[in-house]
Each structure stands twice: as C-alpha cells, then as structure tokens.
C-alpha cells in the first residue's frame with residue numbers, strides 16, 4: 001500500500017525499533033554461536049505480532065496463506081521462498097532468526113459480516129522509509145481490511161470468513177515485503193503490487 005517517509009523514528013515506531021534491536025541482538029548472539037558460512041544468504045524469518053490475540057486457527061491459516069501466496073505468483077518469486085514464519089509470542093532467546101521481517105497486525109483480524117462497505121481508499125498496510133531506507137517492519141490494518149470485505153462476508157460461513165481474512169492479510173504482507181526487498185516504493189498497475197486493493201485484490205482470486 002504505502003511507504004511512509006520518516007526522517008526520524010516517531011513514538012509510533014518506538015516499539016518497532018525496540019523489537020528490531022532485540023531481534024538483531026538475538027540474531028548476533030545466535031550467529032556468534034553458529035556462524036553462517038561465507039556466501040550463504042541468511043534465510044528470511046517473518047515474525048508476526050498481533051495487537052489482539054488470534055485463535056490458533058487464525059495463525060495456521062495466516063501462515064498457510066503466506067506460504068501459498070509466496071509460491072503462487074511471478075511477483076513473489078523475488079521473495080525468499082524458504083522463509084520461516086513465526087508468531088511473535090513464540091520468540092525465544094537464542095532462536096536462529098536469519099534475516100528478520102517484523103509484521104504488526106493492528107485492529108480486529110476477525111472478519112465480521114457487514115451490511116455495506118465502510119472503507120474506501122484507506123491504507124490497509126504500510127512500511128516506513130527512514131533516511132532513505134525502507135525498514136523491515138510491516139504494518140497491517142486488519143480493521144480496515146474487514147471494513148472492505150464485510151459485505152462479502154455476509155454470505156460466507158465462519159470458516160470461510162477466516163480463510164478469506166487470512167488470505168487478505170497475507171496478500172497485504174506480501175505486498176509490503178516486496179517494498180522491503182526491492183527498497184522501492186513503486187507500484188504496478190495490477191497484481192500484488194497495486195497501490196490500492198479492492199475486494200478482488202484482497203481475495204486473491206479465491
């Protein structure tokens with residue numbers, strides 16, 4: 001969605017900066033214990049934090065959606081196909097992280113039926129560019145995604161709503177992950193790198 005320019009880390013990102021410094025210190029400690037051979041690219045580890053607790057099924061569906069989205073398109077081939085996905089609350093000291101990408105899920109990630117769509121043109125996800133560099137932090141606004149998909153959800157079973165929401169969150173994460181890997185705020189006219197997502201983009205052809 002969008003790349004927000006920031007010259008210094010504001011309060012909003014203070015937690016993200018703290019988490020990254022923690023991750024990098026864990027990473028350094030792990031590297032010291034088990035150095036990666038020269039020429040070997042560290043594997044990407046995508047660590048997902050959620051403001052509100054997710055059900056075990058939501059985590060499983062989200063990681064399944066990320067894996068299938070990662071393998072499913074030409075645009076995502078540039079991303080690390082061997083990436084690991086872990087829950088932020090499963091982080092333990094000494095875990096070998098590889099190259100970390102940290103995802104924050106904001107708001108309500110449970111899709112609820114709605115009579116009408118209540119969000120248009122709002123950011124569904126974003127990354128920050130600080131001093132010209134796009135940080136490896138992805139922010140996803142679950143509440144806004146739900147406001148876009150709400151009318152579709154009215155005709156779905158609870159199980160189907162969970163699947164659709166997981167796919168939508170995964171697609172927003174993959175979009176932002178591409179910004180991080182390419183270090184570019186550029187968008188495409190269609191596909192996963194579109195600047196604005198509608199219902200079809202979030203559902204990913206499901």
Ligand SMILES: [Zn+2]
Pocket residue numbers: 001002003175176179185187194195
């Ligand atoms: Zn974007």
